[in-house]
Amino acid sequence: MPYPQGAANTGGAKPSAALLAPAGSLEAAEQAFGAGADAVYAGLKGWSRGGARGELDRDELRQCVELARRLGGEVQLALNIIPRAPERERLLKELSEAAAWGLGAVIVNDVGLLRDIRRELPLLAITMSIGCGALNADDVLFYQDLGASAVVLPGYLEPREIAAIKARSSIAVEVMLHMVEEFIQLGKCWMPSYCHFAAAERIQPPTRLAGSMKRGGVGTCFRICQQPWTLLLDGAQVDQRVLPSRQISRVAELGEFLDAGVDVVKIQGRSLSAEMVGTITGRYRAALDACKGGGQVESGEAALPAMWTVQGR
């Protein structure tokens, strides 16, 4: 991704950042670019966390790359499940072919895969997925040492944390400023598979396992955390509840994040409709442009339509 270089600014203008939007379909990619995204990220069928609800097949991915090229944008490919040893070779072959079409970057979730891709495709930019669970400066340095080009951090980090990370690292920092923060951190949850874990394919041994976000690709984690649980204390019911989660949209704080040095503003949601991707992307584009011009993000920009919230996701 052509990361904007804008740290030195005049006239109150903020440093700039690229805008990265989700593309769960070709239509969503068109909407995202039309609304001002610099790049989109898409999953390749069978290989991305989140699964079929937001994946493109090979032909669609190629069309998406061509679309991005025509519009002056880029496509990042989310290969953010962790492949087993027997399927790693096949994944690298598919990635090699896709990279030749002109991918901007590949998003991965495993240090082993990072190492393999760096070795096989040395020129391809590699982004460490939010599912890697990076939270601190040393996390980012770890991936930097291994040859990653960028790391995705969760939007619940504060601008001062991003600034501290940027002060010690030299690779790009992407922050998912529009996302759902679930109770368990992304990449650190095995609650669904504890309750239900099943082969999602008829082949033996199965490679896609419903319930595992690391070995997903079938589009389900069962959202066990969003179902009602009875809380028992010493065996007696004391509450009935879902586990905490919230929609994060930090568009109103965009200026602070830009000052902190964020390189890429990322929007979660490959499962969102194309129309919604366009709407959200447009709102972030407007906010970025306002900051770039030295203006303020309108306070109303922070208000979220109900359909953007966790319940509507």
Add this chain to the structure above:
Amino acid sequence: MPNFELNTTISSLRSLRESDLRAYDAIYLGNIYCRTFEDNLLERLDDLRQAVAEVKDRGLRAYVTSYGAPRNDALPKVQKALEAAASAGADAIEVHNLGVLRMVHEQFPGMPVHVGGFANVYTDAGASVLKEYGAVRFTPNYEISLDEVTAIAESASLPAEILVHGKMPLGISDYCFLLEYEHKWAEKCPTVCQKNLFLRQGDWAMKSVGKGVLSGKDVCMLEHLPALLSAGHRMFRIEAAYETAAYRSSIAEIYRAALEQTAAGDGAVNELSWHTVRQHTAVGLCNGFYFGRTGGEYVGSQGEAAEVCWVGTR
């Protein structure tokens, strides 16, 4: 007889002193979930140094663990805990966070590293990378099967530590929802997470420890120890960070006896041992993901014990 190691986790100096640890070979010191856990050894560094000394005085190996998901503001404390561990003569550091792995590798290059379960080792390729950073053993991600664990260990030439008993970690959070109940309950932070709290949905149960969720059922691999030993595994963990001293000692005694018998050629588990295991479980037994099935299922002869009973919920 093959050498094996039986270890467990202890969060505070008080818990250490309350526990009969004669059946163990090594102890992990510290609580990985929360900085405000009561008297967490990772925050009370004088206690940590003392704990390392006391563990070694008992003839056991002292390992110091580290936080599962530290943000930047925790790193200075992590740094001090690593320094305290090294100066006290800890035998290894357990890391769950790859940033902390990098810190240990850079600043304490001779210190053996045990990679913990939240580090997400799913493949031999991942294990090999971590080995280059000083890992001398790894706890595989809990989701993968025993066959895969064995294959990874062999391929990466890195021994695996197997959780053989106790409540399996299912997730870690940045937020403690138990704080929402402080105004209602007599118990407050930092002890509320040590209460007997379960989340239940139909037949499913998970144990809540505030910033973490554990399996409600206890992983139990007692009758599968012969298979573990024959697959070449030698390091076994009883996960007891949130258990009583009685649990810690009773379960360890059963496993040590069973491991020694198995190594001597007799893998049978007596009924008294099963009775004790059942007494110490709140909602039943499971095998985790070791047999490639849903984590809460049990494979083996103790199917009845795997059933949710909710009797004697501790």
